[in-house]
Amino acid sequence: MSSSQHSRPSSGPSSNLPPDDATVAAPSAPSRVPLDHRQLWTKAAVGANTYDFASGRVTPTIYERTTAAALRHEALNLGQGFTDHEGPQWMLETAAAAITDPQQGPGNQYPPGPGLPALREAIAADQQRRWGIELDPTSEVLVTTGATEAITASILAFAAPGTQVLTFEPHYDSYGAVTAIAGAELVGVPLRGPDFRPDIDALEAAITERTSLILLNTPHNPTGTVFSTEELRRIVELARRHDVKIMCDGVYEQLVFDDAAEPHRPILTIPGADEVAVAIGSAGKSFSLTGWKVGWVTGRAELVNQVLGIKQFLSFCSGPAYQWAVATGLADDRGFYAENVAGLQAGRDLLYAGLEAAGLRPNHAEAGYFIVADIRGLTDIGDVEFCRMLVEEVGVAAIPVSSLTVQHRANPQDELQNLVRFAFCKRHETIEAAMDRLAQRLPAALDHRPA
Numbered sequence: 082m083s084s085s086q087h088s089r090p091s092s093g094p095s096s097n098l099p100p101d102d103a104t105v106a107a108p109s110a111p112s113r114v115p116l117d118h119r120q121l122w123t124k125a126a127v128g129a130n131t132y133d134f135a136s137g138r139v140t141p142t143i144y145e146r147t148t149a150a151a152l153r154h155e156a157l158n159l160g161q162g163f164t165d166h167e168g169p170q171w172m173l174e175t176a177a178a179a180i181t182d183p184q185q186g187p188g189n190q191y192p193p194g195p196g197l198p199a200l201r202e203a204i205a206a207d208q209q210r211r212w213g214i215e216l217d218p219t220s221e222v223l224v225t226t227g228a229t230e231a232i233t234a235s236i237l238a239f240a241a242p243g244t245q246v247l248t249f250e251p252h253y254d255s256y257g258a259v260t261a262i263a264g265a266e267l268v269g270v271p272l273r274g275p276d277f278r279p280d281i282d283a284l285e286a287a288i289t290e291r292t293s294l295i296l297l298n299t300p301h302n303p304t305g306t307v308f309s310t311e312e313l314r315r316i317v318e319l320a321r322r323h324d325v326k327i328m329c330d331g332v333y334e335q336l337v338f339d340d341a342a343e344p345h346r347p348i349l350t351i352p353g354a355d356e357v358a359v360a361i362g363s364a365g366k367s368f369s370l371t372g373w374k375v376g377w378v379t380g381r382a383e384l385v386n387q388v389l390g391i392k393q394f395l396s397f398c399s400g401p402a403y404q405w406a407v408a409t410g411l412a413d414d415r416g417f418y419a420e421n422v423a424g425l426q427a428g429r430d431l432l433y434a435g436l437e438a439a440g441l442r443p444n445h446a447e448a449g450y451f452i453v454a455d456i457r458g459l460t461d462i463g464d465v466e467f468c469r470m471l472v473e474e475v476g477v478a479a480i481p482v483s484s485l486t487v488q489h490r491a492n493p494q495d496e497l498q499n500l501v502r503f504a505f506c507k508r509h510e511t512i513e514a515a516m517d518r519l520a521q522r523l524p525a526a527l528d529h530r531p532a
């Protein structure tokens with residue numbers, strides 16, 4: 082790829098289409114190893130920014146690399162999005178009892194591939210109670226191994242090889258990997274600060290005859306934007322008009338703060354959405370049980386059946402005891418959601434205040450686990466170098482947002498190269514200690530940098 086192809090405009094869509102020539106250079110690392118585009122593993126790695134062009138090897142994901150660096154440097158980890166406290170004790174006990182006393186629960190053998198009936202019924206009942214969405218648990222609900230498998234199966238089901246898949250960027254990393262595995266091209270439409278609202282006109286402008294699928298994520302990781310009813314209505318209208326499917330990732334739907342501009346609106350509540358859209362949820366985020374990996378896909382029977390066609394040959398099924406315990410949590414959360422959201426919102430406020438005091442420009446996250454902060458008021462070293470300095474010299478780990486964009490948006494002036502994601506789903510003491518380190522050590526770390 083020529084250098085001119087690397088320089089993308091600072092606004093407008095970018096794409097992960099693999100170049101035609103056999104060797105390509107990553108924006109930051111000159112290529113030494115030929116890239117074989119016929120191999121699916123290289124497509125997945127390039128699509129998710131985990132291909133090391135210098136060695137020709139796959140690196141762990143940005144989340145795992147950040148956690149490893151945090152451990153190496155004894156840094157406080159505000160990088161990876163997992164909580165440092167457990168989910169509800171009674172759900173842990175329900176899962177444990179289901180394992181050790183198989184007579185009381187679903188047992189420890191293969192559950193039905195589409196999910197335990199008890200969980201599918203609980204998901205349908207929950208969606209009906211909360212949002213008024215009517216779902217047939219036997220045909221319109223599919224349990225998956227985390228939202229990750231739901232995303233993989235949906236993209237593989239709906240994105241035909243050679244087509245284009247649109248998403249707002251920054252985006253969750255698996256979207257890029259799976260779109261590449263599907264043989265499709267991920268096209269990113271930037272979300273711009275300071276409030277990171279989706280630009281629906283830009284989305285429409287990015288639609289071509291080759292567009293097969295739009296990947297939405299609301300509430301959004303990493304910006305915390307909750308898409309408004311009007312934004313979702315326009316996107317559904319676009320998708321129907323252009324005969325494009327929608328996958329809407331709603332894993333943070335139970336983590337919306339009371340000062341969000343609008344409450345969260347699931348895609349399937351938008352009139353006409355059921356014709357084109359599937360929705361994805363995750364117990365991991367809702368109940369602070371990220372290691373359990375229980376997710377789901379909901380939507381019209383025909384679309385869910387198409388996703389099942391892929392899903393049943395990925396994992397086939399996932400652990401029955403976890404599914405059983407999640408079913409009880411969905412039936413009655415015993416006040417956990419409200420308590421959890423209040424704790425997260427207080428964590429967000431602590432983090433916001435600390436980042437602002439340190440001279441960064443944090444955004445107002447309406448939901449989820451993360452704040453993104455613009456570093457340009459402090460430095461022009463870019464997000465990757467800033468995060469390296471932060472973990473090594475300041476003792477705080479965070480994620481460079483450019484790693485969550487389509488092929489590392491290459492223009493160093495671009496806003497998306499100057500944003501850093503900090504997680505606030507951590508103990509308040511951890512956030513406070515991290516903000517103390519920022520206050521005490523960041524100015525010196527920036528001063529010591531060679532001009």
Ligand SMILES: Cc1ncc(COP(=O)(O)O)c(C=O)c1O
Pocket residue numbers: 162226227228229230253298302330332362363364365366371374375376
């Ligand atoms: C936007 C988004 N989608 C999906 C996932 C994966 O969810 P799960 O752990 O249920 O596979 C995550 C996890 O961080 C996420 O942030």
